[in-house]
Amino acid sequence: MSTRTTTAPPAAVKTVAGATGPAGAASPAAAGPPARRGRMFLLALAGLLALAALALTHVSQGTAAVDLHTLWQLATGSSSDRTGHEQTAAVVLDSRLPRLAAGLLVGCALGAAGAALQSVSRNMLASPDTLAVNAGAYLAVVTVAAFGISLPALPAGATAFLGGLLAAAVVLGLSRAGAGPIRLVLAGSALTLALSGLSGMLLLLRSQQTTGLFAWGNGSLAQIGMQSIDRLTPLALVAFTGLMLLGRRLDILALGDDGAAVVGVSPRLTRSIAVILAVLLAAVSVAVAGPVGFVGLCAPAAVRLLSTWIPGLVRHRAFIPASALAGVLVVLGADVLLRAVFGAQAGAEVPTGIVTTCFGALVLIVLAYRSRDMGTDSGSTAFARLRSRRAFVVTLVATAVGLLGAVVVATLFGDATLLLGDVGNWLAGRSGQFVSYVLDTRVPRVAAALLAGAALAVAGAVVQAVSRNPLAEPGVLGVVSGAGVGAVTVLTLVPLASFWLIGGSALAGAATAAALVFGLAARRGLEQNRLVLIGMGVHAGAGAFVSLLIVLTDPYNETKALAWLGGSTYGRTFPELIPVLVALVVALPVLAVMRRELDLIGLDNETPALLGVRLGPTRLGLLSLAVVLTAGAVAAVGVIGFVGLVAPHAARALVGRRHTRVLPVSALLGALLVVVSDTVGRTVIAPAQIPVGLLTAVIGAPYFIWLLWRSRREG
Incomplete structure (x- = not known):
């Protein structure tokens, strides 16, 4: 070859x-x-x-x-x-x-x-x-x-x-x-x-x-x-x-x-x-x-x-x-x-x-x-560019301000345009019936996009560090599709299933896909491109299985499953955001404590062992956190791809490779990407809507191709 x-x-x-x-x-x-x-x-x-x-x-x-x-x-x-x-x-x-x-x-x-x-x-x-x-x-x-x-x-x-x-x-x-x-x-x-x-x-x-x-x-x-x-x-x-x-x-x-x-x-x-x-x-x-x-x-x-x-x-x-x-x-x-x-x-x-x-x-x-892996293990070199503390602070502040602006725009604009005063009255409980109805349905959608984007971005940063592969992310590796299989299976077999049952099935599907992909790739050393290719195979197989379920179901379940697979915030309520919120609350402090292990694992196999890091258990624990974050995001908004690729890679380009900086910037960038995509999807052709997952795929895939071209040239 x-x-x-x-x-x-x-x-x-x-x-x-x-x-x-x-x-x-x-x-x-x-x-x-x-x-x-x-x-x-x-x-x-x-x-x-x-x-x-x-x-x-x-x-x-x-x-x-x-x-x-x-x-x-x-x-x-x-x-x-x-x-x-x-x-x-x-x-x-x-x-x-x-x-x-x-x-x-x-x-x-x-x-x-x-x-x-x-x-x-x-x-x-x-x-x-x-x-x-x-x-x-x-x-x-x-x-x-x-x-x-x-x-x-x-x-x-x-x-x-x-x-x-x-x-x-x-x-x-x-x-x-x-x-x-x-x-x-x-x-x-x-x-x-x-x-x-x-x-x-x-x-x-x-x-x-x-x-x-x-x-x-x-x-x-x-x-x-x-x-x-x-x-x-x-x-x-x-x-x-x-x-x-x-x-x-x-x-x-x-x-x-x-x-x-x-x-x-x-x-x-x-x-x-x-x-x-x-x-x-x-x-x-x-x-x-x-x-x-x-x-x-x-x-x-x-x-x-x-x-x-x-x-x-x-x-x-x-x-x-x-x-x-x-x-x-x-x-x-x-x-x-x-x-x-x-x-x-x-x-x-x-x-x-x-x-x-x-x-x-x-x-x-x-x-x-x-096959013989044809790529170099660029995980330790692709992100080696160092950034100053000042650059990190400026990036963090600019990204946070951008996300805040995106949230405000997403809250005010849609099929009905509101003012900041309307939002203030709604928060104080003094808004009219129309404003209350609009914000009661719109604000949970914005929150779902924000939390899911942050969870997918953090999961992508973890997967890239563990695999030492800048091309890896939960969607490309089949984990998102696995979660979609679990959720759509329950939607098909149990049409009146509770949200918690759907979320649990999404977690089981994501865990199964992750175990399959990383289990096969680990036997050959988690080589860079092989890991992604195996994930692509799992992604294709999972997509075919979901298509089979959709074709065999009645029209009501077909529409619901298609909306889920397209990645949509439509109809979300605050209780349905609890899984992804809990996943973030649990995962972020653990990752903050393990930031040193993330930095070392992203270098090579020898350095962590010399410094006392148990490579196998540490990798398993970090990947488990990534799977939980992915499943929580899929349970909240359905299948959304490429967020876990674009946000962490952009964060490393902006603030360097230290995960104490990469993780918060990745979370902000991922939330910003999904919030903006969701806003565009529900406003550009209102009252019709474009699923947010389709927009992130259209945005993320060209970035992925450009990343392949650039990293190959650098290699």
Whole structure:
């Protein structure tokens, strides 16, 4: 997975080109040509037989009984019941065959696209999902639909292509700026969160125009007829053929830029063409079925595992079609499994992409766990800039004044504008009925945003110190999503659940996610980028599980769960803020006492041990405090991301790395960010509202990408 280029003479290129893996790794010792051809033939035969079995099973599943005998009668026209024959033909031709064709097209397109992107980036974690291609394509389609524009298949595919290409250009542009392979995936994942936030905004603000796009946004194979497939399949065939023609050049490119240039292969031109073709394949998939998650990651990974048995698979003219076949098997297998587990009716409603995302999240966690960490442990150097006491005092005062001003503005402005005198009368108990109603509902919202922002920021500062990773935060590490899973599960199963039960379930979900992420990463030393990637996998899996719950619930619970996942202060009351307030009251004094341990743990593994700090128990205790703070914040306002990344990092940039200064400034900055985001969300389009979590994602994700670019340059 290294991005270093190597120079090889032409003779060496001819020797090595056929034995180089898709991601630049050397293939195992090759068996004899007859053995290789025999194994390749057996693999192709097994894949085609598996595809045939899945296709027959897939067509026979549904709400109407269509067994294999009936399918045979339909194919041969030998049925004696003409009426039943016509009804069966209508079901198969209008619904099941289009769904099967969609699965074939989507699986083939995503598998080939993932193989090309992994080869171009020399990164086995690259895919249309992790490089934000699917998210960009989906946002483009949602944007067009939000303005009431209905596009035919080809214009819709072109729109998705432009959105995916722009997203890929941003992520791969970051790679040219010097980012390593794993950081490339981090940038793509962050951009995906930002684009998903924008898509979620449009879905909520233009709900009538975007009806049905939520389920489609998780990847649904449901089709009405073959119109879209007929029009978009030729584009997919052109892109696939183009990748096959590039196969030899991609083999040579795997040697390194210098080695490719020696034999006349332009690395930049080859990469550009391959990326455009891969994005075109992903756009076709999105236009047909929405963003089906992680197929482009799983399919090439499975083929790469088989290449240890069949070395010939490392050549791209075999690797790309094998990945396409594997993609089809993954998509159809997920759809068959979905309807087998949930039944025909529910299986038709639940998007197939939810199953592939769950499986892909597991693959991402495994690959991240096994991969070599490509980043430096920059925790002790990224924040080494010292600041004077005067700078700290000025920053603290300025931030406190800014937060006070934001609270005043948030209290006065909204769907109804008030004056400071109205607030004074309300505090004295002399306000009128209208003012009392407005402030009784608005002030708890402002308090919820303030407390939740402070809690998430402090939790982020602790997580970054413990992991020695400036890119870590509770949201990126899956802890916030884990809390969301716990809360939404209770909302789904117990619609009349008390707030305390919801808060307890959020705490349990956050603790489970934290134990999973940090447990896996700790076995490999909490290495910088691996920790975040495992968290991204947990985040994706948790999001897919929540989407499954939402799709399967009734409309009332769906609306409530969506508001929770978007992060909203709507309807909050003062009693509901007790958990996050208690978490802050308990955690802040403990962290103040442990400020020295936080400073030492943020340096390295050796220094704390030399100074008598027990590294394991101290880390566990600090992470437990971070989980409690996160769960309290999620219980108060729902799922809000990136606050725990932006606020602590900005605080360190302003006041240095000593946590006696970082913690209070982080808390103030986090509160300021959430209060401002909440105020904008409920005033800019009043009386309609934008969930605060979507705004913080849109603000925080670009900052995260900029942090990746800057820290890589400094490294």
